[in-house]
Each structure stands twice: as C-alpha cells, then as structure tokens.
Amino acid sequence: MNSSVMMKFNVIKGKLILFMILILTASVTILTINYYSLKINASIRAYINGESLYAKGQKDATYYLSKYLYFSDSSYISQYQKAISIPVGDKMARVILENDGDEQLVRKYFIQGNNHPEDIDNMIWLFKNFNEVGFFQEILKIWIEADSNIEELSGLADDIFSQTEGGKLANKDEKKFYQGKLSSLNTELSSEQYKFSATLAEVGRKVEKYLLYFNFIVIIIILFSTLVVIYFILKRLDNQNRKLKIINHELDKFVYSTSHDLRAPISSLKGLVYLACREKDPENLKTYFKLMTESLERQDNFISEIIDLSRNKRIEVSLSVFKPGPLIDQVIENHQFMQNAKKISFKKKIEISQLKMDKSRFMIIVNNLVSNAIKYHDSRKLNKFIRIELKRQEGKIHLEISDNGIGIKPEHKEKIFEMFFVTQNKSKGSGLGLYIVSDVLGKIGGIVKLESEWEKGSKFIIQWPDFE
Structure with missing residues (x-):
C-alpha cells in the first residue's frame, strides 16, 4: 500500500516537474523573442524618428540657404550651419559605425543629429x-545616397557663401541657377527620405506580424500545459496562503507586544538613571549610569526601527499634502541630543513649499538619513556639515542628504542597504536604518542612490514619483 502511494506520488511529481519545465522553457522562449522583437521595433522607431529630424535639418538648411542667396543677410549663415549639422551628425555616426569605430564618437554625432x-x-x-541583413542593406544604401546629396548641398553652400562675400553673385540669373540646384537637391532628398521611412516602417510591420503568430502558438501551448496542473497549484497555494496569514498575524502581534513590553521598562530605567546621575555619588557610578543610558537609548532606537519596518510592511501608502520644511526642521531638532550633533552645521535648500506624500514615510526617510549622517560624522574635521536638499526634477521628487563625514569604504557600498549591515563601529547603529529607507522607497515606487568616498563624505540621492 505504501509502495503504491509512493509510486503515485512520484508519478504526479514527475508530471508536475515535466509541465513546469515545459512552461518555463516556453515562457523563456517567448520572453526572449519578445525582448528582441521589441528591441528591433524600438530601434526602427528610433531610426524613423532620426530620419524625420534628418529631413527637417536638411529642409531648414535649404530654406536658410535660399534666404541667404536672395537677401545676403549673414544671420542666415549661422542658422544654415545649425540646421545642416543635424544630417551631418547622422552621416558621421554612420561612417564611424561602418568602420567599427569608437562608440563614444558615434554617440556624440548621433546627439548632434538631435537623436534622443x-x-x-x-x-x-x-x-x-543587422548591417549585413537584406533589409538593412537596402536602408543603408538609401542613407548613403542621402548623405551624398547632403555633401553636395554643403558644397553648393560653400560656393554661394564664397561668391556672395566676394560680391560676384549679383544678377538674377545666377541666383536662379543656384535656386534651381537647391530645389533639385531638395526633391531628391525628399524622395530618399520617404523611401528610408517606408522601408523601415514595412520591416516594423513584418516583425509585429511574425511576433503575433509566434506568441499565439506559444500561448496556446502554455495554456494547455497550465490547465493540466492548475488544480494542484491552486490547492497548494490556498494552503500556503492560509499559513502565511497566520504567520503574518503572529509576527505583527510579536513585534507590537515585544516593543511595548521592552519600551515600558526602558522609559522607567532612563528616568532612574537621570535621577541617579544628579546624586552626589562617585564619578565611576555616574559613568556607569551614563553607559546604561546609552545602552537603553540604542535599544529604544532599535525598537523604533523595528516598528517602522513593521508598519511599512503592513500599512498601505496614505498620501496627504503637507509642508516639508517644518518637518525637516523637526527632525533636525529631535536629533540635537545625539553626541556631537550640535557641532554639525545643517544646511538646507528646500525648493518645495508643499508636498503630496505619505507623511509618516517621509519622516522615516529623513529621520534615518539624518541620524545616520550624525552617527558617522568625522570628528577630525573642523567644519562638519550635513546638507539637505528637496526639489522637483524631471517629474520626480529629489531628496539629497550629503555630509562630509567619514564616508563609506568601496567594499561596503553594495551591502550598505542590507538588513543589519553595519560598516564601522557596531555600537553606533543597528544596521536597520538604511534598510528601512530602501524598504520604504520600494513601497512608494522610489529609489535611493549612494555616492560616497572614504574619509571625504557621503551623499544619498532619493527619488520618488511626484504624486501631485
């Protein structure tokens, strides 16, 4: 009986593993194909956009050259040069790419061509x-022909500029002759630009069509495979979900109860220590009580951090409008009791008068970063500072907190946001502060970046969506 049950179990297990491998393989395949298909389409769209910028630059250059031809106003020369630099930039990028040249130069010239x-x-x-593939060879041929016409346009412009400056281009017939050449070049370039865009667009349509067919086939395979195992998966997920709810409930209860039970005696002990320090006891007793106070304060901070972490996990984001400046002042004031905090100069640049954000999470971020900067100040430096900047930039909120403290060693930078990781003296912190900052930002769709140099200082750059 046991042998039969075991065999059935092994058969079911084997089928599940087989189906999961099939689904995983199909998923990886479709994701890979989709990734490269989307990348190809994004690249094609970039070239189509680049062609429109190329065309606009060429047409503007022709326009300003015509204006200069008839009016001899030198201001049109700079406008022509600015316009012609766009197709010239794309041409130079193409030439360097064809010769497998420096990518930084390619970037420089593509940017000159106004490409994003x-x-x-x-x-x-x-x-x-794809430069050896048929469709791209056709595109490249059109591109080279267009660049050849751009070179001809540049040569014509040089001829016009030199003659008008020498006073040679005075009669209408000569102006008509050059205007005719400009018109002819413009017509040829317009035709080539249309062929370039049309060819790229056709390639994009083909890629999308083939991708649709392929996705349809793979999705049918995945759906068929999934239906076979879905009952087992749902049943197991349901059991796991019930267990997770129980665990989460017990964990929340544990965090709350433990923090409450620990903080009550801590508050009492701090009061007793304060009174004891005022008594006329020996100096060693005062030192002993002082150490008790510091230990209790660290424990109190540790519990506060656990509570912050627990709340961030449990409580959904609640947006409200508030003034960030006074809250930052409050955080600075609350940290003045910390060792050597009063020797540190706080510099603020708050460019946002009102902020829509989760107020409690905003306080957690600022509180932890300011506390961290004070803890790791450099006592050897005379002009110690912490700079706080808050601004809007590119549709996001930017909070930067920098200091000239002891900085972070290069080997620690990747670990700095890990739970319980402490870089220097463990007595300075629990290793939770920066982890909590990262966890809070993850909850609101934000990120944190670190710039630090050992013995020079650190800068934390925090960004999150502008909820206005």
Whole structure:
C-alpha cells in the first residue's frame, strides 16, 4: 500500500516537474523573442524618428540657404550651419559605425543629429547586428545616397557663401541657377527620405506580424500545459496562503507586544538613571549610569526601527499634502541630543513649499538619513556639515542628504542597504536604518542612490514619483 502511494506520488511529481519545465522553457522562449522583437521595433522607431529630424535639418538648411542667396543677410549663415549639422551628425555616426569605430564618437554625432540619448543604444545595436541583413542593406544604401546629396548641398553652400562675400553673385540669373540646384537637391532628398521611412516602417510591420503568430502558438501551448496542473497549484497555494496569514498575524502581534513590553521598562530605567546621575555619588557610578543610558537609548532606537519596518510592511501608502520644511526642521531638532550633533552645521535648500506624500514615510526617510549622517560624522574635521536638499526634477521628487563625514569604504557600498549591515563601529547603529529607507522607497515606487568616498563624505540621492 505504501509502495503504491509512493509510486503515485512520484508519478504526479514527475508530471508536475515535466509541465513546469515545459512552461518555463516556453515562457523563456517567448520572453526572449519578445525582448528582441521589441528591441528591433524600438530601434526602427528610433531610426524613423532620426530620419524625420534628418529631413527637417536638411529642409531648414535649404530654406536658410535660399534666404541667404536672395537677401545676403549673414544671420542666415549661422542658422544654415545649425540646421545642416543635424544630417551631418547622422552621416558621421554612420561612417564611424561602418568602420567599427569608437562608440563614444558615434554617440556624440548621433546627439548632434538631435537623436534622443535613450534611443542611441538601440540605434547602435541595430546597426552592428543587422548591417549585413537584406533589409538593412537596402536602408543603408538609401542613407548613403542621402548623405551624398547632403555633401553636395554643403558644397553648393560653400560656393554661394564664397561668391556672395566676394560680391560676384549679383544678377538674377545666377541666383536662379543656384535656386534651381537647391530645389533639385531638395526633391531628391525628399524622395530618399520617404523611401528610408517606408522601408523601415514595412520591416516594423513584418516583425509585429511574425511576433503575433509566434506568441499565439506559444500561448496556446502554455495554456494547455497550465490547465493540466492548475488544480494542484491552486490547492497548494490556498494552503500556503492560509499559513502565511497566520504567520503574518503572529509576527505583527510579536513585534507590537515585544516593543511595548521592552519600551515600558526602558522609559522607567532612563528616568532612574537621570535621577541617579544628579546624586552626589562617585564619578565611576555616574559613568556607569551614563553607559546604561546609552545602552537603553540604542535599544529604544532599535525598537523604533523595528516598528517602522513593521508598519511599512503592513500599512498601505496614505498620501496627504503637507509642508516639508517644518518637518525637516523637526527632525533636525529631535536629533540635537545625539553626541556631537550640535557641532554639525545643517544646511538646507528646500525648493518645495508643499508636498503630496505619505507623511509618516517621509519622516522615516529623513529621520534615518539624518541620524545616520550624525552617527558617522568625522570628528577630525573642523567644519562638519550635513546638507539637505528637496526639489522637483524631471517629474520626480529629489531628496539629497550629503555630509562630509567619514564616508563609506568601496567594499561596503553594495551591502550598505542590507538588513543589519553595519560598516564601522557596531555600537553606533543597528544596521536597520538604511534598510528601512530602501524598504520604504520600494513601497512608494522610489529609489535611493549612494555616492560616497572614504574619509571625504557621503551623499544619498532619493527619488520618488511626484504624486501631485
């Protein structure tokens, strides 16, 4: 009987493993194909956008050259040069890519061509990986022809500029001749630009069509496989979910009860220590009580951090509008009791008068970063400072807290946001502060970046969405 049950179990287990491997393989395949298909389409769109900028630059250059031809106003020269630099930038990028040149130069010239910086990686990737493929060869041929006409346009411009400056281009016939050449070049370039965009667009449509067919087939396979095992998965998930709810409830109760039970005697002991220090006892007794106070304060801070962490896990984000400046002042004031805090100069640059944010989480972020900066100040420096900046930038809220403290060693930078990680003297902190900051930011869709140099100082750059 036991043998039969074991065999059935092994059969079910084997089927589950087989189905999961099938689903995983299909998922990885479709994700890979989708990734590269989307990358190809994004690259194609970048080139189409680049072509429109190329065309606009060429047409503007032709326009300003025509204006200069008839009016001889030198202001049109700079406008022409600015416009022609766009297609020239794309041309130089192409030439360097064809010769497998420096990518930094390619970036420089693509940016000169007014291409968006975030599109350039995709443009370089498509060129390097598909320059031998048929569709790209056709596009490249059109591009080279257009660049040849741009060179001709530049040569014509040099001729016009030199003659008008020498006073040679005076009669209408000569002006008509140059205007005719400009018009002819403009027509040729417009035709080539249309072919370039049309070819790219057709490739994009084909990629999307093939991707649709492939996705449909793979999704059918995944759905069929999933239906076979879904009953077992749902049943197991239901059991696990019930267990997790119980565990979470017990964990919340444990954190709350433990913190409450510990903080009550801590408060009493701190009061007794304070009174004892005022008594006329020997100096060693005062020192002993002082150490007790410091120990209790660290324990109190540790419990507060656990509570912050627990609340962040349990409580949903609650947005409200408040003035951040007074809250930051309150945090600074609350930390004046810390050792050597009064020797540190606080510099503030608050550019936001009202902020929509989860107020308690905002306080947690500022409180932990200010506390951390004070703990790890550099006592050897005379002009110790902590700088706090709050501003809006590119649709996000930026909070920067920097100092000239002891900094963070390079080998510690990757671990600094891990739970319970402490870089220097463990007595200075629990190792939870920066972990809590990172955890809070994760809850509101924010990020934190670190810039630090050992013995020079640190800067924490925090960003989160502007909820206004």
